[in-house]
Amino acid sequence: MSANNAPPAPATGNNPPGCTTGRCPGPVTVVINLSQPVACPGHPLAIRAVGTPSGGTYAWNVTGASAAKLVDASGNPVNNGDTVNLRYFKANDADGSIPEQTAGVGVVYTHPDGTASDSKAVKIHKIDFEVTDTEITAGVTQANESNVLVRLGSDPATSTIRVEPWVKIKLDPSCPRKQACAGNHRVGWLQTVWSNTRMVRYAYTLSSIVVPTPIRDNLPGNPPFPFYWLVKQFTRDNELHTAPHEDSPSQPCPWTDGRLDQQAKDHPSWPDILSHALKRVSFRDEFTSWLVVQNIEWSGHDLPGSFAYQKNFDWSIRLSVDVDTTKPVGSRCKPHSSVPDIEPMSDGKGSREPNLAAPTANGSQTVTSEKAELYDAED
Numbered sequence: 001m002s003a004n005n006a007p008p009a010p011a012t013g014n015n016p017p018g019c020t021t022g023r024c025p026g027p028v029t030v031v032i033n034l035s036q037p038v039a040c041p042g043h044p045l046a047i048r049a050v051g052t053p054s055g056g057t058y059a060w061n062v063t064g065a066s067a068a069k070l071v072d073a074s075g076n077p078v079n080n081g082d083t084v085n086l087r088y089f090k091a092n093d094a095d096g097s098i099p100e101q102t103a104g105v106g107v108v109y110t111h112p113d114g115t116a117s118d119s120k121a122v123k124i125h126k127i128d129f130e131v132t133d134t135e136i137t138a139g140v141t142q143a144n145e146s147n148v149l150v151r152l153g154s155d156p157a158t159s160t161i162r163v164e165p166w167v168k169i170k171l172d173p174s175c176p177r178k179q180a181c182a183g184n185h186r187v188g189w190l191q192t193v194w195s196n197t198r199m200v201r202y203a204y205t206l207s208s209i210v211v212p213t214p215i216r217d218n219l220p221g222n223p224p225f226p227f228y229w230l231v232k233q234f235t236r237d238n239e240l241h242t243a244p245h246e247d248s249p250s251q252p253c254p255w256t257d258g259r260l261d262q263q264a265k266d267h268p269s270w271p272d273i274l275s276h277a278l279k280r281v282s283f284r285d286e287f288t289s290w291l292v293v294q295n296i297e298w299s300g301h302d303l304p305g306s307f308a309y310q311k312n313f314d315w316s317i318r319l320s321v322d323v324d325t326t327k328p329v330g331s332r333c334k335p336h337s338s339v340p341d342i343e344p345m346s347d348g349k350g351s352r353e354p355n356l357a358a359p360t361a362n363g364s365q366t367v368t369s370e371k372a373e374l375y376d377a378e379d
């Protein structure tokens with residue numbers, strides 16, 4: 001028998017059947033497997049590649065949805081290893097929806113015997129929100145007089161502004177984990193102060209209450225950062241929540257100058273307490289309020305990008321009063337009140353960016369006082 005017609009070499013530990021030396025290269029393949037058939041916005045979707053034969057390396061890439069990233073179990077960017085997580089969230093700033101997206105996930109498997117590749121088109125399902133009852137109730141800013149001071153603020157029975165919309169979460173039918181996906185979203189309000197003017201004029205003193213603007217605003221009570229007030233977390237698909245929002249800015253002013261003792265030392269010739277009397281108060285604030293739904297998981301690594309802006313409106317208050325402390329309490333301030341200026345509520349985010357920094361307006365006020373010439377109402 002000639003060498004050309006020799007039978008296959010017998011198998012040994014280093015010599016598979018039919019191979020004269022070493023092992024025979026086999027076909028190299030790779031297959032991508034998704035842990036769920038559809039990805040949820042903001043939630044990492046685990047994706048695993050299985051390469052055959054084993055022992056090779058993986059190189060991943062993602063295309064399509066612009067905000068889609070591949071990350072490891074800790075959330076760090078990754079493009080190698082047999083398992084990655086696809087992560088994506090981006091709301092439509094015009095209407096507050098979270099549109100459906102498709103991300104192209106690909107992998108190249110490199111083995112000593114060759115290379116192989118696979119790719120998957122991964123759907124990231126949409127989420128819609130239905131908002132109703134957006135009427136804004138307007139109160140007043142008025143001079144609330146007592147024996148000790150005047151407080152420019154709301155009527156005690158009514159907030160300066162109040163709105164209480166209903167918000168429904170509507171998951172796409174393809175969502176594979178509806179309870180957990182809905183529970184990854186919460187609804188509330190953001191508010192930013194754009195301008196602040198608070199000046200208090202006594203007979204010989206001018207005081208200014210200064211807030212560095214623009215600045216984040218919130219009510220007392222430690223609402224979840226960076227929300228303004230109450231926050232409601234969804235627990236299931238098609239759930240309705242109320243999202244109340246109200247504000248009543250106020251400015252208290254004692255009838256007599258708080259620097260009375262020092263001024264008496266500086267001006268011992270002043271004849272009576274009227275030299276320290278309150279003469280005028282100017283009060284003006286400007287705000288934007290946003291109704292938002294936040295993706296909780298996404299906020300852990302991208303706070304500004306975690307909000308789906310449902311509605312927004314601008315509003316402001318303005319009241320300047322002249323004060324005559326010689327008159328009875330209840331009739332010392334003119335004019336007595338003004339109504340807030342409230343722009344119509346609009347869809348989406350609008351043209352302004354909320355301030356999401358840690359300082360808040362209530363915690364950042366500073367008061368400066370300076371001596372002034374005797375107050376003249378004609379000035």
